[in-house]
Amino acid sequence: MSAQEALKYTYQPRDVMVPFHNRKERWAVIIAHRRLGKSTALLNELIIRALHPRPDGLRQQFAIMCPFQVQARSVLWQMAKDYTNFLSKCPGYKISEQNLTVTLPDPKNVNRTGSTIMLLGAENAEKLRGLFLDGVVLDEFQDIAPYVWDAIIRPALADRQGFAVFSGTVKSFDNPLWELHQKASVPGSGWFSELLPVDKTGILPPEELEDLKRGMTEEAYAAEFLCDPNATVTGRILLPYLVQKQITKVPWQPDGGPVITAWDLGMSDTTSIWTAQTVGKEVHLLDAYEESGQPLSHFVDWLRKLDYAKYFGPHLMPHDTNVRELGTGVSRLQTLRSLGMRNIKIVPKLAKSDQIDAARMLLARCWFDNEKCAEGLRALRGYQFVYDKKRQCFSLTPLHDKNCLVAGTMVKLTHATVPIEQVREGDWVVTPAGRALVSFAGPVKRATELITVTLGDGRTLTGTPEHKVFTLDGLIELHSLKIGDTILEGKSPIWRLFRNGAKQIFLRLHALAAGR
Structure with missing residues (x-):
């Protein structure tokens, strides 16, 4: 094999990806529209890095992780073999179909093995503990559990001071990928960040974009091709009814109405509370709080530390607050009253569809404090219907997950009575x-x-x-x-x-x- 044959590397980066390849930052975030060629660029980023040896001569190991290994195989495996095939005649080139690994020859001696590139799935992340990495790409990071990065991948980069690239397509504001993009976009963050909507890249021809618009919902097109975090995600119950401009700094107003609290007790022993003040036609959401493993006294103490603690109106409680607990024989209503809570109102139980309708109508008048209600807003945006896999559509039953409690608590504010x-x-x-x-x-x-x-x-x-x-x-x-x-x-x-x-x-x- 001649040196000329060994240099026939076929990857040609698109113009919009050149800044990414030339970056100097250790951490990078890429949010790109569908069909940009993002996966191709990310894979070849690892190939290029793998062909540059470390100054200390240590063997390198890189990985590209998808939410599922079957996804990595179907999208990336053949591509990985194709782009490294120019090295296949080198004795140091190895591939493993079973493990989805490509080992490249040592650039200094092609007869020896060099760096390895692995294709991984996040569903088997626990098996990766103890792994070392010189660099990693987490593709479709919005669909990967955050703990995979925090507890498994980040420690694997520590001793090699390896790099990481987070990439995917935006899915509203409340996912780790968008949060990383916001963090990386802050001047002086030390991150490289690129947001690549289709109207910026010019990759797809105008006639194809027009056809996509005709064949997709407006929300789906905005999310998949315009990288718009404001786009409604199918199946979300309250997200379309949140008014983005009404999420800002919302202070308590001493000359406004009394502050109403709305409580709920949900999964296991989790308790959530919203506080709200009616100001004219508007409902001002001042604070949202949720915690588990704490007695009711913890939440009463939290309320008493708020600036407006002396101006509470009714405390709205779920319909089962007066039910006696089997262990103590004492109801939560009795416990709250013993803690000094007064003006407690138990709201009637409504059908779930009525609760959802009430919350949707209320949201048009709601103004949220963007900082103090951040976790509550995350839950409201994530509240969604259960997806019926057999019928391939969303049911009318809300998904019972970490978002359902805070969203359900919000409904109780619709029960507040006013003069x-x-x-x-x-x-x-x-x-x-x-x-x-x-x-x-x-x-x-x-x-x-x-x-x-x-x-x-x-x-x-x-x-x-x-x-x-x-x-x-x-x-x-x-x-x-x-x-x-x-x-x-x-x-x-x-x-x-x-x-x-x-x-x-x-x-x-x-x-x-x-x-x-």
Whole structure:
């Protein structure tokens, strides 16, 4: 074999990847659109590095990791053999089909083996403990569990001071790849970072892009080809309803309304809390907190340390708060009251679809503190439906994972009650016929007479004589009520009957009560 034959290396980098190959930084992040040729560039980056020996002469070892080894085999293995085939006649060149490794000849003596390139899958990451690496590429890093890097790959680079490249396609804000890109984009970070949407690279012809747009949803095209983290991910329940410009610095306002807290207890013993303040038509989310393995006193203490601790309104609790625990015989409601919590309201249990609808409607008015609610926002964005593999579509059942608890807690804020003078146009209110949008809010006349009705539980209801309330006999004006009449509200089974689909019956009762 002549030297000329040994130098027939066929890789030609695309212009957009040349800065990546010429970088000097140890750490790099590449977010690229589909069909850019990213995997080709990453593999050849390792081949080029492997053909440059270390100054100390130590044998080098490199790896490219995909989420699954079968993915590495199908995408990269043949490519790895093709691009290194020009060295196949060298005695030091070895390949292993079983282990998916290519060993290149020593550049100083092609009769000896040199650096090795391994194709790995993250699903078998635990087997890689003890491995040393001079460099690694983590491809489709957004689909690799973060612990694989933290606990296994990063330590493997330590003694060799090896490099790492993280690459993939963006999947919203809340994944490790995008977080690394943001970290790397900070001036002086010491990272190389490149964001390569299709309108920047010019790789695909315009007519192909137009055809892609016609054949894909707008959200899928934005995510896969424009690298847009704002693009909706299919199956996400609340992500499309979050307003990005309403995620900013949101301070507590002393002249605003009382601060409402919404609690939930979910998987194992995890507890989550949102705090919110109503300011005009807006709902300001001030803090979000979640922790596991802690008693209720821990969360009460957390609330008491907040700047607005003296201005709490109702504390909204899940429907099962009053259930006694088998071990102690004491309910969580009793425990909270013993810790000094007052104004506790237990929200009714709603169908999951109703909870989701309520949260979606609420989000349009929500402003989130971008720092104090960061973990809560991560959960809201990640809350998604279960994917039905048999039917190949998303079901209407939310996935029960780490995101479901905080997202579920958010729903409880829709149960907060406010004085009628605080109801605004555009608010949603609960009526016997279901949720309804307020189209007008304000005084219509000055009342000359008011009637106060005292209920059996001691509560009072004050209104004008002609104000109608929902009773077992339909809508009755306040001045026509008699002792012994029953006023229905959200907790009654008949109320639920009407709001769950008997709207026409309700309307007929309304007509009868109005004398029409």
